Amino acid sequence: MKAMSSFQAQVADWFYTQPVLKTQEDVSEIITGLVAEYSTTLYRVAYSVTRNAAEAEDIVQETFLRVLRHQNKLSEIRDTRVWLVRIAWNLALDRKRRSKARPETEDIADLVRTLPADEFRADDVAISSQEYGRILALIDQLPQKEREALLLSAMEELSTAEIASICSTTESSIRSRIFRARRELTVLLDKQRSGR
Amino acid sequence: MNTPRHNSDKKIDATLRLLGHAQPSDSFDERLRVRLNQEALRIEKSFSARVVDFFLTQRLTFAASATMLACAAMVVGSVQHSHQRTLPNTGVHLAAPSSGLGAASSTHISPQPIIAPEHGRSRSERKATGGRATVVRNAHKPAGVAVPESTEPQKP
Numbered sequence: 430m431k432a433m434s435s436f437q438a439q440v441a442d443w444f445y446t447q448p449v450l451k452t453q454e455d456v457s458e459i460i461t462g463l464v465a466e467y468s469t470t471l472y473r474v475a476y477s478v479t480r481n482a483a484e485a486e487d488i489v490q491e492t493f494l495r496v497l498r499h500q501n502k503l504s505e506i507r508d509t510r511v512w513l514v515r516i517a518w519n520l521a522l523d524r525k526r527r528s529k530a531r532p533e534t535e536d537i538a539d540l541v542r543t544l545p546a547d548e549f550r551a552d553d554v555a556i557s558s559q560e561y562g563r564i565l566a567l568i569d570q571l572p573q574k575e576r577e578a579l580l581l582s583a584m585e586e587l588s589t590a591e592i593a594s595i596c597s598t599t600e601s602s603i604r605s606r607i608f609r610a611r612r613e614l615t616v617l618l619d620k621q622r623s624g625r
Numbered sequence: 626m627n628t629p630r631h632n633s634d635k636k637i638d639a640t641l642r643l644l645g646h647a648q649p650s651d652s653f654d655e656r657l658r659v660r661l662n663q664e665a666l667r668i669e670k671s672f673s674a675r676v677v678d679f680f681l682t683q684r685l686t687f688a689a690s691a692t693m694l695a696c697a698a699m700v701v702g703s704v705q706h707s708h709q710r711t712l713p714n715t716g717v718h719l720a721a722p723s724s725g726l727g728a729a730s731s732t733h734i735s736p737q738p739i740i741a742p743e744h745g746r747s748r749s750e751r752k753a754t755g756g757r758a759t760v761v762r763n764a765h766k767p768a769g770v771a772v773p774e775s776t777e778p779q780k781p
Contacts, residue, residue, distance in 0.1 A: 583641035
């Protein structure tokens with residue numbers, strides 16, 4: 430599986446360095462490689478912002494469509510993953526901004542229900558889907574920069590350097606944003622608990 | 626140890642882990658591939674169509690542009706050619722030096738510099754008296770100019 434994915438990454442790299450037009454077969458092969466390599470990461474990034482499965486899937490699709498439409502400009506791309514995540518991230522933020530007017534339908538309960546049990550530690554299972562929803566609502570109350578750094582830090586596939594690159598800032602800035610976000614979130618949770 | 630702070634941290638971690646483990650539906654990758662292949666096909670077709678459109682459908686525009694360019698090139702070339710022609714100098718005709726020949730209308734250049742007269746006139750001062758031209762006795766005349774004696778009585 431690992432060997433396969435590195436082969437696909439190589440195919441993708443080759444695709445980006447070719448200045449000539451490609452045949453339909455080439456493009457199909459490249460797309461298959463890119464989708465297999467990055468679709469789940471992009472879905473998670475989009476889902477962390479929208480919290481809606483259908484919208485997250487739309488965003489992933491739109492990300493790849495943009496790649497396809499600008500395939501002749503791809504030779505300058507150095508880090509494919511960061512580049513794709515940045516596109517998906519901006520699309521998700523844009524969609525979230527536009528959807529503020531209409532009521533949100535979050536799929537957190539569905540996600541909690543469908544997630545395999547081995548993805549969680551034993552002590553995590555005790556948290557109900559309502560509690561997840563409450564914490565996510567508190568995350569939404571954080572300042573924008575802190576919120577974005579915290580959400581991206583949830584993606585295990587992304588290193589701090591990659592998050593810094595996506596947010597166009599430094600690694601140390603990302604670390605301090607995550608620290609501040611967690612601290613503020615703890616304060617908000619404590620307030621909520623004492624208020625109940 | 627299970628302090629409220631520790632509890633909050635655990636909840637935050639669990640929530641972030643939940644987001645980090647979100648999975649698209651099983652058929653998503655396949656649907657995505659199909660959609661992207663369709664789009665790739667459409668892009669390829671539209672590219673071919675654009676090429677055909679450019680070389681066939683738009684022939685008239687292409688021909689008109691070429692004609693306009695050719696006309697512009699002809700006009701520019703003609704104007705430039707006119708500017709580069711050497712026209713004859715029509716202002717001053719100089720007689721050929723020491724040839725002894727020359728047209729009457731040609732300009733004759735003196736071989737020596739001409740000295741300006743002292744009193745502002747190059748000829749003898751004349752006065753018309755009784756319809757006759759007379760020359761004042763003490764009129765300044767250039768050397769070598771012979772003036773006939775005046776017939777009028779000398780004034781006191």
